[in-house]
Amino acid sequence: SATVRGKTLLADAGEELIGNTFVVVSRFNYVSKEEIMGAAKRGLSLLQEYGGQYAQIAAKVGSLAADVASKGYVxxxxxxxxxxxWNDSIASVFYENYWIDSTYNSPEKxxxxxNTDLFKLELVGFDKAWADLQSTIFTQKSExxxxxxxxxxxxxxxxAKLQKQHDVFKTKTPLYSVDPLAAKIGLKEGLEKGDKYEVLExxxxxEGRTRYDRKGxxxxxKQIWDNRYMAAEEMALEGKSDDVNVTILKGAGKFYPGLLIRQIK
Known part of the structure; x- marks a missing residue:
């Protein structure tokens, strides 16, 4: 039957991926540093005008030279x-009522x-983060x-903050090497010295399901890769070398490249 074929095909392809489907909806607030500095010079309360997040930014901006700090965006x-x-009940209805493929086509299904309302999204969490960019670094870039x-x-x-706070959203990254012990993750993922990861096989x-066995x-x-967006170009423009392309880890165990690591608290 189509139901049996659908179950077999999706199980072989890794049905657990369906239950790990996420959607991130973001709202952005754009503020020029000129505007923040202008508010500070007018003696306005940045906490009231921009909120607590920008009060922190203003303190950082205020520590820079005025001719530099007023350029760029936050x-x-x-x-x-x-x-x-996604659970067994939803999966059962999906396979029975909606599953079709190239070998079984049903216009009705x-x-x-x-038109079904079977599939819904659950709110996992909410967070905020900000980015500070100085136009003095990218002098040739347009606004x-x-x-x-x-x-x-x-x-x-x-x-990165959402991944750290919600276990269900944490990714698994392969070990890149064992001598040195390293992985291809870094500042983009919010890494800090001392962060702890479990090593999984x-x-x-x-039953054909993917499982994980902790190996250590x-x-x-101390060496953390700066893999943030445009980091290599920023370092080049500032005359800094970009010879680090992995994050060094420390730990003992029977590890080999390809084992997966996942952050734990």
Whole structure:
């Protein structure tokens, strides 16, 4: 039957991926540093005018030289994280009433799928993050380009915060090497020295489901890769070297490249 074929196909492809479907909805607030500095010079309360987040930024901006600080943008991203509701009951209805593929085509099921209200999103969490970009670094960039760069940096930062706070949203990253012990993650993911990760070995159980066996625990060491958006270009423009492309970890265990690491508290 189509139901059996659908179940078999999706199980083989990794049905658990369906239950790990996420949607991030973000709202952005764009403020030029000129505007923040202007408010500060007028003696206005930045806490009232821009909110607590910008009061912190203003303190940082105020520590810079005026001719530098007033150039560039501060972008705040406010993001809501949603997860697709998926369980055995929903899966059963999906396979029975809506599943079709290239070998089994049903216009009725297709129409029913397009009009169903079976699938819903659950709110997982909310967070904010900001990005600070100085136009003095990117002197050849247009205003639109500066805003675009800062926007990408802000969304990367808020996603990193959501991943740290919600276990269900945490990603698994392969170990890149064991001598040295390293992984291809870094500041983009919000890494800090001492952050702790479990090392997992992936296997398939008797029912064909993906499972994970813990092989040990590692921590972030002193070398952290700056893999943030445009970081390499920023360093080049500032005359700094960009010879770090992994984050060094420390820990003991029978590890090998390809094992997965996932952050734990």
């Amino acid at each position: 972008i705040q991203a406010s993001s809501y994280l949603y997860k697709l509701s 297709k129409l029913a799928f397009e 639109d380009e500066l805003i675009r760069i800062a926007t990408v940096k802000a969304i990367d930062a808020v996603i 992936q296997y398939i159980d008797e 625990i590692v921590r972030v060491d």
